[in-house]
Amino acid sequence: MKFTPLRRALVATASIAAAALALTGCSGFGGSGSNSGSKVTITFLTQNDSADRAQGKALIAAFEKKYPDISVKMDTQPAGTQGDNLMKTKLSTKTMDNVFHYNSGSLFQALNPKTSMVDISGESWVKDLDKNFKDVVSVGDKVYGAPLGTSSAGGILYNKKIYKQLGLSIPTTWDEFIANSKKIASADPSVTPILQSFGDTWTSQLLVLGDFANINKQDPDWADNYTYNKGDAKYVNQPAFEGFQHTAEITADGLVNKDYASMTNAQAMDALASGKAAQYPMLTSSMATVQQDNPDAVNDIGVFAIPSPNAQYTSLTLWEPNALYISSTTKDDKLDASKKFLAFANSPAGCAVQDKTGAVAGPYATSACKLPSSAPGFTQDVQKYIDDDAASPALEFKSPIKGPNLETILVAVGSGSTSAATGAKQYDQDVKAQAQQLGIKGW
Numbered sequence: 039m040k041f042t043p044l045r046r047a048l049v050a051t052a053s054i055a056a057a058a059l060a061l062t063g064c065s066g067f068g069g070s071g072s073n074s075g076s077k078v079t080i081t082f083l084t085q086n087d088s089a090d091r092a093q094g095k096a097l098i099a100a101f102e103k104k105y106p107d108i109s110v111k112m113d114t115q116p117a118g119t120q121g122d123n124l125m126k127t128k129l130s131t132k133t134m135d136n137v138f139h140y141n142s143g144s145l146f147q148a149l150n151p152k153t154s155m156v157d158i159s160g161e162s163w164v165k166d167l168d169k170n171f172k173d174v175v176s177v178g179d180k181v182y183g184a185p186l187g188t189s190s191a192g193g194i195l196y197n198k199k200i201y202k203q204l205g206l207s208i209p210t211t212w213d214e215f216i217a218n219s220k221k222i223a224s225a226d227p228s229v230t231p232i233l234q235s236f237g238d239t240w241t242s243q244l245l246v247l248g249d250f251a252n253i254n255k256q257d258p259d260w261a262d263n264y265t266y267n268k269g270d271a272k273y274v275n276q277p278a279f280e281g282f283q284h285t286a287e288i289t290a291d292g293l294v295n296k297d298y299a300s301m302t303n304a305q306a307m308d309a310l311a312s313g314k315a316a317q318y319p320m321l322t323s324s325m326a327t328v329q330q331d332n333p334d335a336v337n338d339i340g341v342f343a344i345p346s347p348n349a350q351y352t353s354l355t356l357w358e359p360n361a362l363y364i365s366s367t368t369k370d371d372k373l374d375a376s377k378k379f380l381a382f383a384n385s386p387a388g389c390a391v392q393d394k395t396g397a398v399a400g401p402y403a404t405s406a407c408k409l410p411s412s413a414p415g416f417t418q419d420v421q422k423y424i425d426d427d428a429a430s431p432a433l434e435f436k437s438p439i440k441g442p443n444l445e446t447i448l449v450a451v452g453s454g455s456t457s458a459a460t461g462a463k464q465y466d467q468d469v470k471a472q473a474q475q476l477g478i479k480g481w
Contacts, residue, residue, distance in 0.1 A: 076107065077107055077108070077109055078107065078108050078109070078371045078372060078374075078375045079108075079109040079110075079111060080108065080109075080110055080111070080135075080137060080372050080375045080376050080379065081110070081111045081112075081113055081135040081136050081137070082094065082098065082110050082111070082112050082113070082135060082136070082137045082138070082139070082379070083112075083113045083114070083115065083134070083135035083137070083138040083139060084112065084113075084138075084139040085114065085115065085116070085117040085121065085139065086114035086115060086116055086117075089395075089396075089397070090114075090139070091112075091114060092395055093187075093391070093395040093396055094112050094114075094139075095112065096391050096394065096395045097382075097383060097391050097392075097395075098110045100382075100388070100390075101379055101382045101388075104382065104387065105375075105378060105382075108375045108378065108379075110379065113135055122148075125138070125140060125149060126148075126149065129149055129150075129154040129365065132367045134154070134365035134367060135365065136364060136365060136368040136372050136373075136375075136376045137362055137363070137364055137365075137368075137376050137379055137380065138362070138363055138365065139186060139360060139361070139362055139363075140360060140361065140363060141360050142171070142174040142175050142183055142185075142358050142359065142360060142361045142435065143174040143431065143432075143434055143435030143436070144434060144436065144437055144438040145438075146174070146175060146182070146183065146361070146363075147438070148438060151177050151180075151182045152177055153366060154365065154366055155182045155183075155363045155364060155365065155366055156182070156363075156364040156365070156366055156368060156373065156376075157180045157181070157182060158181055158182060158183075158184070158364065158377065158380065159179070159180050159181045161377060161381060162381075163184075163380075163381050163384045163385070163404070163406060166384070166404045166405045166406045167181070167185070167403060167404050168189075168401075168403045168404065168405070168424065170189075170356055170358065170403070170424070170429065170430060170431055171185055171189070171358050171359070171404070173431065173435075174358050174431055174435040174436075182361075182363055183362065183363050184361055184362045184363075184380040184381075184383055184384050185358070185359045185360075185361055185362075185384065185402065185403035185404055186359060186360055186361060186362050186383055187359040187360060187392060187396050188359060188392075188396065188397075188398055188399050188400050188402050188403075188417075189356050189357065189358055189359055189399070189400040189401060189402070189403055189420070190321050190322045190323040190356070190357045190399035190400045191321065191322045191341060191354050191355065191356055191357065191399075191400050191420045191429070192244055192247060192248030192319075192320070192321050192322075192344070192354075192355045192356075192357065192432065193248060193319075193320075193322070193341045193354055193355070194215070194317050194318065194319055194320075194341065194342050194344060195310060195317070195318045195319075195320050195322070195324075195325070195339055195341050195416070196310075196316060196317045196318075196340055196341070196342065197310055197311075197313055197315070197316050197317075197338060197339060198337075198338050198339065198340050199313060199338050200222065200229065200313060201218075204221055204222065204225055206218050206221065206222075208342045209342070209345050210345055210349040210352050211345050211346065211347060211348065211349050211352070212280075212284065212345045212346065212347045213347070214345060215345045216287075216288075216291070216293075218231075218317075219231035219288070219291075219293045219316075219317065220291075220293070222316045222317075223292075223293060228314075229313070229314065229315060229316055230294065230295040230309065230314065230315035230316065231293045231294075231316055231317060232288050232293045232294050232315075232316075232317050232318070232319070233294065233295055233298075233301070233306045233309060233310060233315045233317065233319075234288070234289070234294045234295065234298035234301070234306075234319075235298065235301040235302055235303050235305065235306040235318075236298055236299050236300075236301070236449050236452065236453070237299070237300045237301050237302040237303075237305070238302050238303045239445045239446065239449050240445050241303050241306070241320065242285070242445050242448040242449045242452050243444055243445050244319035244320055244321070244344075245281050245284045245285045245288075245319050245344060245448075246273075246281030246282060246444070246448060247281075247355070247434075248281075248319060248321075248344045248355045248432075249278075249280060249281040249284070249344050249346075249355070250355050250430075250432055250433045251343065251353035251354055251355040251356070251428075251429060251430045251432075252277065252280070252343075252344065252346040252351045252352060252353055252355075253278055254353070254430045254436075255346075255350075255351040255352075255353045255428075255430070256277050256346075256351050257271075257277070260277075260278070261433060261436035261437050262436075262437075264278075264433075264437055264439070264469075265436075265437040265438070265439055265473075265478065265480075266478065266479060266480040267470075267473065267478075267480035267481050268480065272462075272466050273462040273463075273465050273466050273469075274459065274466055277346075277351075278462075279458070279459075279462055280346070280347065282448075282451055282458040282459075282461050282462045282465075283458045284344075285448055285451050285452045285458065286451050286452065286454065286457065286458040286461075287458075288452075289452055289453065289454055290454060294452075295315065298452070298453075299453065303320070303324060303327070304327050304331075306320070307320075307324055307325075307327040307328055307332075308327075308328075308331060308332065310328075310339060311328045311331075311332040311335035311336075311338065311339060312332065312335070313338075319344065321357060321399070322341055322399045322400050322416055322417075322420060323357070323397065323399040325339065325399065325414060325416060326397040326399070329397070329414070336414045336415075337414060337415045339414075339415075339416055340415060340416050340419050341354075341416045341419045341420060342354075342419065343355075343423060343428070343429075352428070353423070353428045353429055353430060354420065354423035354428060354429040355429070355431070355432050356400075356420075356424075356430065356431050356432065357431075357432050357435075358403060358431055358435055359403055362379070362380050362383055364376045364377065364380065384404050384406050384407065385406060386406065386407070386408075388407075389402065389406065389407035389408070392407070393409070393410050398413055398414065398417060399417075400416075400417055400420040400421075401420055401421045401424065438476060438478070439469055439472050439473050439476065439478065440469075440472065441465055441468030441469045441471070441472050442468065442472065443464070443465070443468045444465055444468065447461045447464050447465050448461065
């Protein structure tokens with residue numbers, strides 16, 4: 039799996055296809071002016087995997103039912119790097135669809151929103167957006183994106199039954215987390231305290247990338263300093279070094295499963311759901327596997343933030359949903375119709391469509407959308423961190439730099455073949471090479 043950015047590898051519905059761009063007829067262009075008839079037609083671009091296509095079709099059908107004077111034509115294209123390049127080409131050549139579905143955060147920033155997208159700050163529904171999401175679709179005080187789908191969180195998934203049986207409390211410091219893990223090990227040697235699943239190498243990164251909210255809490259300027267090579271914002275230095283230390287520590291302490299080198303993400307989620315393991319550093323989006331394979335165990339699993347050494351910094355790292363944007367070439371009645379489409383997606387009716395067609399990985403990024411009563415309990419765990427102002431977006435939403443070799447480096451650190459200090463140094467070099475390749479100032 040491709041791991042740029044992390045959410046592409048973790049969202050259970052993401053099926054990155056190396057297919058050619060589909061449905062790129064003239065009707066897919068943004069254009070301006072009115073249609074010749076009384077019915078306005080706009081185009082909507084989304085990714086070509088089955089989940090995005092299904093959700094897009096359902097959203098369009100519900101929207102057209104409410105607005106019979108508007109027709110929406112859906113176009114699709116691949117995700118991943120190929121999709122990134124197509125996005126940039128369409129926007130630069132002014133052939134982008136009226137509405138398009140794309141990443142939030144640093145990849146959104148790379149599309150030059152000020153010139154390529156419509157500012158939607160004045161729309162009434164924008165006031166309902168969660169501040170964390172608003173930050174990752176804004177430039178200055180102007181908002182450009184509307185969320186589609188739920189957020190997810192990177193933390194420690196845990197088996198509630200095991201915690202209850204052993205009388206364990208949710209840890210707020212790293213030492214408490216290790217103490218809990220040792221109690222689990224001593225209570226029943228057949229239960230794995232902490233799962234690792236290096237059979238899917240991308241999963242090795244959670245204790246580093248999922249720790250970013252803790253870094254951000256300690257130093258809100260860390261992401262900017264990291265991006266522009268300022269100060270001590272390196273992984274060899276604290277607080278960022280903690281993630282490398284923790285990855286090495288849990289293996290050195292004998293707290294992980296013996297088959298960590300070969301176990302896959304799906305196998306780990308099954309072990310957690312069945313009670314064969316107690317804790318797993320992972321994204322909540324992987325709960326889709328439990329919902330499919332062990333539906334009766336969904337509410338037996340909760341999530342808590344990766345604990346910082348200091349409780350006052352312990353925060354939950356969020357992966358914000360992708361967003362809907364309006365291309366700047368969209369004018370007149372097409373612009374009005376496009377704004378209605380975004381507003382509908384962020385209305386109770388639009389949320390109902392998302393409930394039926396999307397995988398719930400956390401709360402919605404807008405207060406206009408409420409999860410159904412049937413939503414898994416872990417989503418409330420995530421919501422509590424957000425309500426308590428103890429959550430913030432992952433680094434990939436704040437910086438375009440992510441070294442491509444992090445997962446390989448952390449597999450070595452987590453296996454004990456490379457020390458935490460050496461791994462952090464290797465990753466800082468990886469980051470430097472990536473930043474220079476991107477042409478970022480300061481490198």
